[in-house]
Amino acid sequence: MRPIDVIEGKASVLDRADVDTDQIIPKQFLKRVERTGFGEFLFYDWIRDGEIELEPNPILVTGANFGCGSSREHAPWALEDFGFQAILAPSFADIFYSNCTKIGLLPAILDEEHCRAVAEAGEARIDLDDETVNCAAGVFQFQIEHEVKHRLLNGLDEIGITLENGGAIDKFEAEPAAALGPVTTSL
Amino acid sequence: MPKTMFDKIWEQHEVSPGLIYIDLHLVHEVTSPQAFDGLRLADRKVRRPDKTLATADHNTPTDGTMAARLIADQLSRVQVETLERNCEEFGVPIYSLGSDRQGIVHVIGPELGVTQPGMTIVCGDSHTSTHGAFGALAFGIGTSEVEHVLATQCLVQKRPKTMRINYGGELRHGVTPKDLILATIGRLGTGGMTGYAVEYAGPAIEALTMPGRMTICNMTIEGGGRAGMIAPDETTFEWVRGRPAAPGDFEAAMARWRELPTDPDASFDTEVEVDASGISPMVTWGTNPGQVVEVTDRVPDPAALETPADREAAERALAYMGLQAGTPMTEIAPERVFIGSCTNSRIEDLREAAAIVEGRRVAGGVSAMVVPGSQQVKKAAEEEGLDEVFKSAGFDWRVAGCSMCLGMNPDTLAEGERCASTSNRNFEGRQGKGGRTHLVSPKMAAAAAVEGHFVDIRDWS
Numbered sequence: 001m002r003p004i005d006v007i008e009g010k011a012s013v014l015d016r017a018d019v020d021t022d023q024i025i026p027k028q029f030l031k032r033v034e035r036t037g038f039g040e041f042l043f044y045d046w047i048r049d050g051e052i053e054l055e056p057n058p059i060l061v062t063g064a065n066f067g068c069g070s071s072r073e074h075a076p077w078a079l080e081d082f083g084f085q086a087i088l089a090p091s092f093a094d095i096f097y098s099n100c101t102k103i104g105l106l107p108a109i110l111d112e113e114h115c116r117a118v119a120e121a122g123e124a125r126i127d128l129d130d131e132t133v134n135c136a137a138g139v140f141q142f143q144i145e146h147e148v149k150h151r152l153l154n155g156l157d158e159i160g161i162t163l164e165n166g167g168a169i170d171k172f173e174a175e176p177a178a179a180l181g182p183v184t185t186s187l
Numbered sequence: 188m189p190k191t192m193f194d195k196i197w198e199q200h201e202v203s204p205g206l207i208y209i210d211l212h213l214v215h216e217v218t219s220p221q222a223f224d225g226l227r228l229a230d231r232k233v234r235r236p237d238k239t240l241a242t243a244d245h246n247t248p249t250d251g252t253m254a255a256r257l258i259a260d261q262l263s264r265v266q267v268e269t270l271e272r273n274c275e276e277f278g279v280p281i282y283s284l285g286s287d288r289q290g291i292v293h294v295i296g297p298e299l300g301v302t303q304p305g306m307t308i309v310c311g312d313s314h315t316s317t318h319g320a321f322g323a324l325a326f327g328i329g330t331s332e333v334e335h336v337l338a339t340q341c342l343v344q345k346r347p348k349t350m351r352i353n354y355g356g357e358l359r360h361g362v363t364p365k366d367l368i369l370a371t372i373g374r375l376g377t378g379g380m381t382g383y384a385v386e387y388a389g390p391a392i393e394a395l396t397m398p399g400r401m402t403i404c405n406m407t408i409e410g411g412g413r414a415g416m417i418a419p420d421e422t423t424f425e426w427v428r429g430r431p432a433a434p435g436d437f438e439a440a441m442a443r444w445r446e447l448p449t450d451p452d453a454s455f456d457t458e459v460e461v462d463a464s465g466i467s468p469m470v471t472w473g474t475n476p477g478q479v480v481e482v483t484d485r486v487p488d489p490a491a492l493e494t495p496a497d498r499e500a501a502e503r504a505l506a507y508m509g510l511q512a513g514t515p516m517t518e519i520a521p522e523r524v525f526i527g528s529c530t531n532s533r534i535e536d537l538r539e540a541a542a543i544v545e546g547r548r549v550a551g552g553v554s555a556m557v558v559p560g561s562q563q564v565k566k567a568a569e570e571e572g573l574d575e576v577f578k579s580a581g582f583d584w585r586v587a588g589c590s591m592c593l594g595m596n597p598d599t600l601a602e603g604e605r606c607a608s609t610s611n612r613n614f615e616g617r618q619g620k621g622g623r624t625h626l627v628s629p630k631m632a633a634a635a636a637v638e639g640h641f642v643d644i645r646d647w648s
Binding site: 016017018020022023026027028030031032033034035045063064065068069070071072073074076091093094095098099102103145147158159162163165166168169172173177178180181182183184185186187 | 199202203205206208210211217218220221224225229231234236237238239240245246260262263265266269278280299300301303306311312313326327328329330331332334335338339340341343345347377378381382408409411413431432434440443475496500593594595612614615616617620
């Protein structure tokens with residue numbers, strides 16, 4: 001995963017709340033077994049039906065509860081492949097938020113009023129270390145979980161980090177309680 | 188210090204701060220191929236194949252196709268075959284097409300008894316919350332996390348906040364767990380449970396069967412909740428007892444499980460009170476599960492909503508749904524009926540629907556289908572003769588899979604078609620591009636099939 005430091009550039013605006021992952025990447029594109037190439041299918045129906053227009057800019061500004069619904073990581077893959085590096089929204093759905101952080105797509109939680117200001121300004125500079133969004137309307141503080149920020153700043157591979165902790169997992173598995181669960185291989 | 192059930196399970200599974208051990212990892216064809224690829228690229232193994240179980244459900248045709256290689260749609264075929272190959276390469280047990288244990292991942296887990304109280308359960312599917320009905324901590328994850336669990340059997344997690352929803356009173360005649368959860372989401376909103384692990388409690392919950400409890404926990408994610416949970420009790424134990432994966436020393440297991448329920452004085456970050464006896468049969472009118480009203484209500488008027496954003500969202504939803512504000516919900520006439528999905532495809536759901544349609548006919552111009560949640564459900568239903576009840580009423584009787592819940596297989600709505608669906612999401616295009624979904628209970632869907640429009644099941648006979 002590429003480390004994130006500063007994300008700067010134009011902002012695309014999708015002024016809707018409760019945008020679900022079925023809209024971000026409709027189900028017919030989930031049949032692919034690859035991880036790349038989802039960008040051209042982003043908001044497939046909404047864009048093709050002329051409901052919305054979206055430029056592939058570094059920043060997407062949108063409404064509350066963005067990414068609700070299905071856990072499909074194809075949604076962040078599509079947003080990233082389309083060109084977005086950061087999403088600014090007043091709130092995100094939990095699974096979507098987590099999925100973004102695993103692939104280095106920055107989900108920054110920003111007050112609705114400040115999201116509107118960035119949308120109006122049309123461009124911004126996001127500084128992850130400072131947790132700020134700087135645009136023509138001012139400098140705004142955004143929220144991000146501490147652990148997530150650390151991982152994104154350093155571009156860390158989460159599996160690698162966990163495996164370094166392998167001794168603790170071995171120890172956990174050696175406890176009698178860990179042997180109590182169902183054994184799927186002997187069904 | 189008194190603890191919630193969530194606290195107990197979380198703390199029992201903390202390998203180190205923020206790193207949670209996973210007791211069961213369920214896998215399906217859509218969200219796993221890139222995770223297995225990641226393992227191969229990094230030369231990693233599946234750490235615990237014995238705590239992993241796979242099935243094919245999202246892509247599978249429901250027409251009786253008996254093997255992955257026979258799936259007509261090329262992309263679907265490749266995805267299911269890829270799952271089979273990955274499972275073989277990494278030693279993961281799989282019930283694919285052709286197995287008598289194949290079915291929707293959230294139906295087969297409880298059915299096999301691999302879903303048990305006190306466990307941590309994950310799957311690359313948001314409806315994993317279903318398994319919380321057993322007093323387990325169960326939640327959906329993305330593909331990167333699927334890879335993480337395959338490689339480490341652990342997951343990095345931020346501890347969610349806790350919410351308890353207490354349901355006083357009892358559900359009235361004709362009102363089902365589906366109505367209870369739809370009414371709850373209608374009240375809290377689609378983001379109302381975001382950031383929370385939610386415990387459903389109170390007399391109305393305790394009175395429910397396991398399938399009813401699963402329906403409720405299943406839809407937790409539609410309120411934004413990470414996990415839904417219900418305390419295990421005798422009803423839970425009786426469900427697990429005797430199933431293929433039930434613990435050998437069942438008495439010892441029950442003794443452990445009895446320690447799980449929330450302590451009397453434990454505190455939650457948020458508590459909500461709901462009077463279950465005041466809940467009516469519910470029907471969604473819009474394009475998210477929170478846009479829902481009682482069947483006796485009318486399609487809401489966007490102008491009456493509080494914020495400009497809500498008004499705009501409602502107007503857009505009505506335009507998509509092809510509905511006029513003020514129309515009585517009972518005048519809405521679906522031409523398709525879908526009974527199935529991980530929300531409502533268990534044997535009890537089918538029995539309830541069959542009791543409604545027995546001796547009746549599907550209305551003219553309506554096309555109705557029943558899709559059992561698993562091969563085992565299908566078999567049980569056929570042994571009881573439910574298939575004959577449905578078929579003689581004019582329903583299409585299908586084979587197990589996710590089917591028209593998400594339209595990744597041949598079962599889809601055509602543009603503009605209106606559907607009474609027992610599934611969990613009425614998002615735009617979810618059941619097919621331009622399709623219009625109304626979420627309801629199995630009873631309400633069955634009655635709509637017979638009458639050709641929604642009816643209040645309480646006074647319908």
